[in-house]
Amino acid sequence: xxxxxxxxxxxxxxxxxxxxxxxxxxxxxxxxxxxxxxxxxxxxxxxxxxxxxxxxxxxxxxxxxxxxxxxxxxxxxxxxxxxxxxxxxxxxxxxxxxxxxxxxxxxxxxxxxxxxxxxxxxxxxxx
Numbered sequence: 001x002x003x004x005x006x007x008x009x010x011x012x013x014x015x016x017x018x019x020x021x022x023x024x025x026x027x028x029x030x031x032x033x034x035x036x037x038x039x040x041x042x043x044x045x046x047x048x049x050x051x052x053x054x055x056x057x058x059x060x061x062x063x064x065x066x067x068x069x070x071x072x073x074x075x076x077x078x079x080x081x082x083x084x085x086x087x088x089x090x091x092x093x094x095x096x097x098x099x100x101x102x103x104x105x106x107x108x109x110x111x112x113x114x115x116x117x118x119x120x121x122x123x124x125x126x127x
Contacts, residue, residue: 098104109116
């Protein structure tokens with residue numbers, strides 16, 4: 001007769017370990033110790049100096065921008081004055097050219113009762 005072979009039975013059931021209950025806060029989430037970061041004296045000094053440097057740079061930048069705007073306005077005003085004076089000089093040059101013509105001198109001389117005298121004319125050279 002044959003001997004029956006021994007086969008162990010497999011246990012497919014899972015053993016569940018009991019859950020450990022963690023203390024909860026009133027909101028229902030597990031409480032964790034939150035550690036607040038402490039700033040050292042050196043970190044506070046570095047932070048304060050960085051803020052100070054940034055503030056000084058910002059103030060200097062605003063100051064420079066203000067000076068640039070003021071200078072630009074002054075340059076514009078000066079350019080307007082220059083254009084006005086150039087136009088005035090051009091008008092005066094035209095007036096001088098009109099009043100220094102030979103015909104005008106002859107006309108004024110006749111108005112004043114002067115007559116040309118050919119014997120009294122002398123030529124002058126530029127040399």
